[in-house]
Amino acid sequence: MALSLVIILVIVSNVVLWSYEMNQLDWEKLREEVKIANVTRVNVTRSSWFAAQSEYTVNLGSRVSGTYEDTQVANDDDWETFREGPNPPIYRLDINGTFFIDISAYPFASITTVEIRLRYRARNELEKWFLKAYNWTAQAYSDNGFNSTTGHTPTGGWDNYTINLTNTWRSYVRDDGAMYVKFHDERNDAVQTTIDIDFLGARAVSGGTRFTFKNEGSLTSDLVSLWIINSTNHERRDINVFVNSAETTIYLRADISLPTGQYTVKVVTERGNTAVYSGT
Ligand SMILES: [Ca+2]
Numbered sequence: 511m512a513l514s515l516v517i518i519l520v521i522v523s524n525v526v527l528w529s530y531e532m533n534q535l536d537w538e539k540l541r542e543e544v545k546i547a548n549v550t551r552v553n554v555t556r557s558s559w560f561a562a563q564s565e566y567t568v569n570l571g572s573r574v575s576g577t578y579e580d581t582q583v584a585n586d587d588d589w590e591t592f593r594e595g596p597n598p599p600i601y602r603l604d605i606n607g608t609f610f611i612d613i614s615a616y617p618f619a620s621i622t623t624v625e626i627r628l629r630y631r632a633r634n635e636l637e638k639w640f641l642k643a644y645n646w647t648a649q650a651y652s653d654n655g656f657n658s659t660t661g662h663t664p665t666g667g668w669d670n671y672t673i674n675l676t677n678t679w680r681s682y683v684r685d686d687g688a689m690y691v692k693f694h695d696e697r698n699d700a701v702q703t704t705i706d707i708d709f710l711g712a713r714a715v716s717g718g719t720r721f722t723f724k725n726e727g728s729l730t731s732d733l734v735s736l737w738i739i740n741s742t743n744h745e746r747r748d749i750n751v752f753v754n755s756a757e758t759t760i761y762l763r764a765d766i767s768l769p770t771g772q773y774t775v776k777v778v779t780e781r782g783n784t785a786v787y788s789g790t
């Protein structure tokens with residue numbers, strides 16, 4: 511009898527607690543009022559190039575002539591020359607340099623991606639050449655996520671090779687803007703190739719979409735998903751944006767470009783409310 515009383519008490523108190531919580535959530539959901547005040551495109555801009563500020567580290571092969579300063583400006587008739595080593599039939603070249611994205615001028619929040627450009631001359635066309643960067647998360651050199659990972663086939667004359675780190679760029683840029691960029695050959699081979707590097711540098715690309723969220727409710731709202739919708743595409747992103755009561759928050763996404771023509775932006779809050787914005 512006493513046991514049944516206890517069980518009934520537990521059940522009743524749980525139901526009361528549960529309905530109280532439900533009411534609390536319902537009440538909060540009703541009080542929430544988030545609006546998308548504005549959505550605008552931000553034009554794509556590119557920073558100046560950031561070149562090596564110290565001598566390259568030569569891991570395989572050797573430096574023949576010139577200095578890192580000769581690789582700071584493109585098309586200026588100054589270059590630094592490296593040669594594969596150490597001996598036949600094993601000829602390799604592997605060098606890396608340190609580059610700094612100026613994050614005081616180009617804050618992370620404004621960066622869409624990073625580009626790396628090489629202007630070089632390989633004195634034969636027998637093997638491909640690769641650019642990689644140090645991935646600070648994986649703690650290794652990598653080209654994972656780059657738009658080009660298959661290397662560049664030289665023509666024997668001066669060549670430009672530009673790669674783009676797509677939306678993985680953040681893993682390759684340290685918090686202070688540092689990037690380690692590696693240039694290396696394809697494989698062991700029997701022909702000793704001489705390489706002239708006229709230019710090697712990295713730059714930041716900015717642009718994307720700016721969202722203005724306005725909280726007209728009395729509670730802080732957590733925006734958890736963002737949809738970009740047009741007639742052909744429904745694109746959903748997980749976000750985590752807090753907007754305080756009576757405040758306006760600017761949210762910049764460098765990796766989102768608005769579609770051309772009519773589109774709708776939708777945000778969903780953690781409480782399950784939705785705000786919609788239509789634009790062209
Ligand atoms: Ca080689």
Ligand SMILES: [Ca+2]
Pocket residue numbers: 580581582583584585586587588589707708709
């Ligand atoms: Ca040069």
